[in-house]
Amino acid sequence: MKKLITTALLTALCTISAAALATPIAMTGAFASSDMANNNYSAVFSGKSFLPADYTVNSLTYSFSFRDDGTDMFTTSAPVSTGSSMTGWLPHTSVSYARYLTNYETVLRTGQQESATLSIGGVALGTGSTAWTESSTKSASPLLATYEGIGCNTYACYHLYTKSSTETTTITRDSTGAFTISGIISNRSIIDELLRSDQLTLNLNVVGDLVLTNSQLLLDYTKVVASAEVPEPSSILLALAGLAGLGAVRRRSKRAAT
Numbered sequence: 001m002k003k004l005i006t007t008a009l010l011t012a013l014c015t016i017s018a019a020a021l022a023t024p025i026a027m028t029g030a031f032a033s034s035d036m037a038n039n040n041y042s043a044v045f046s047g048k049s050f051l052p053a054d055y056t057v058n059s060l061t062y063s064f065s066f067r068d069d070g071t072d073m074f075t076t077s078a079p080v081s082t083g084s085s086m087t088g089w090l091p092h093t094s095v096s097y098a099r100y101l102t103n104y105e106t107v108l109r110t111g112q113q114e115s116a117t118l119s120i121g122g123v124a125l126g127t128g129s130t131a132w133t134e135s136s137t138k139s140a141s142p143l144l145a146t147y148e149g150i151g152c153n154t155y156a157c158y159h160l161y162t163k164s165s166t167e168t169t170t171i172t173r174d175s176t177g178a179f180t181i182s183g184i185i186s187n188r189s190i191i192d193e194l195l196r197s198d199q200l201t202l203n204l205n206v207v208g209d210l211v212l213t214n215s216q217l218l219l220d221y222t223k224v225v226a227s228a229e230v231p232e233p234s235s236i237l238l239a240l241a242g243l244a245g246l247g248a249v250r251r252r253s254k255r256a257a258t
Helices: 002-014 188-197 233-257
Strands: 019-026 035-045 055-068 080-086 090-093 096-110 115-120 123-129 131-140 144-152 157-176 178-185 200-225
Touching: 055 115, 055 188, 115 178, 123 178, 188 200
Parallel strands: 096 157
Antiparallel strands: 019 200, 035 200, 055 178, 055 200, 080 096, 090 096, 115 123, 115 200, 131 157, 144 157
């Protein structure tokens, strides 16, 4: 009986279930240029050669960061009138009066919003774009004097002038800043393609002028290690139970002997 229990205990200690260690590795690959403008770009990434003999691929994590290159082209709209104002007659010189007319207008100056779409085999993984900002400035044209004739009152006659100018408000809307396209790929067909050919072709469709500041594709896999290296909690409990059983048998044997 003692031999049987001892054998069972050794079996429990030696035949522990296989344990797993999850590890990410960076896949190799890069786009030909970091300066991207209004075009489609592709890059091939690989990483199968870094995998151990026994593994399971869990997912792919991607992160691609961009920023505006700061050289946007702008379109400017035609001025749009927003109203006017005029003062009353004011003494201008000893023999003239003038009134002041201000015309108001708005001009919209718009830049381009930059964006990028990341895809694999026609499947879109994510998109991002720069953010809109808005600012305004004001400018005024020189005064233009228009002679209106002579006006008289009880005391004297005066020359009358209208002095006009245009105040323009220019509103600038520009799309600037940085953004990141990131996520996790768990699609089995994409992962199987990587395992089969060790190549994944990523495509970027870029609108506007962008700079790719960072690109990273991580392959998350589980390495299967030898059972004796990393015991699982369930296996440890099984071993402890075997030791407890062995102790109980020994105690019963001693009582029987006495």
